[in-house]
Amino acid sequence: MFDFRQLRYFIAVAEELSFTRAAQRLHISQPPLSQQIQALEQDLGIRLLDRDKRNVTLTEPGRLFLEQARQILAMADDARIRVTEAAAGFSGQLRLAYTVSVSFHPALPQTLLLLGQRAPNIRLWLSEMYTEPQFAAVRSGQIDVGFVRDVPSHEDDARALRLDIIDREPLLLALPSGHRLADRPSLELGEVAGEPFVIQPRELAATLYDRLVRLASKAGFHPVVRQQAQQINGLLALVAAGIGLALIPASMQVVKLAGVSYVPLVDPDAYLLLAVASRTENPAPVVLQFLETVTDAKKALGL
Known part of the structure; x- marks a missing residue:
């Protein structure tokens, strides 16, 4: 069976129509070139070239084989490039999940933008998923990586997963604009003890729910939950309606909803983790x- 070297030799002779010029182009001597062309013709059982002492011409089967030889080498080169890119992580499929709150953080769009620039051949599949389900999904292979908001709570997850921390994002208190503390530059959570809160159900967003409970306990009270919302951005509408206060990550300040003010909390524990699990x-x-791209995006954002 003919090989790629024979195809390259044949293409050179067919394009130059001269064994001498083809040998010079290939940087080999003429005898082995002639031998390889003869071996190719014997393998195919077809004369590809008519030659005499002065001229070399393509036979009709030779013209057809020239087209096929070029296509075969082009496909081989393409396969080599694709395999090399895949081995280097520049192509393939990546299944990525993220929590809703992460969609407001600049790390997500910055990472995807940078990934698209350096590895445009990666096929990206995106899905929204809460943090705890992401850990299970990464372990099972349902997704490859996940933007999560907490560390794994189960030992099996902690052992099986790698966690690359991107940010410890400050938490803010969202208050109705008419609230007595809405214009403060910062406040302590204890200053709103006894006031109603709105929050996501714990079974959906345990990280933020538990963080509110811990911060409130540290401040000496237990939060009174008046209303719940399925999505974190839905909390802001409830705040604007004066139904309660909400604890939110600082990146959600980009949501400029009329009737809502954001005030930072004076507490070193008032933050929400942002990390990538794999x-x-x-x-x-x-x-x-992807993880290398996350690191570069983090540096670009100054995190």
């Missing part, structure tokens, strides 16, 4: 490429 063992090249 499998510890045998990460795919595309995952390693």
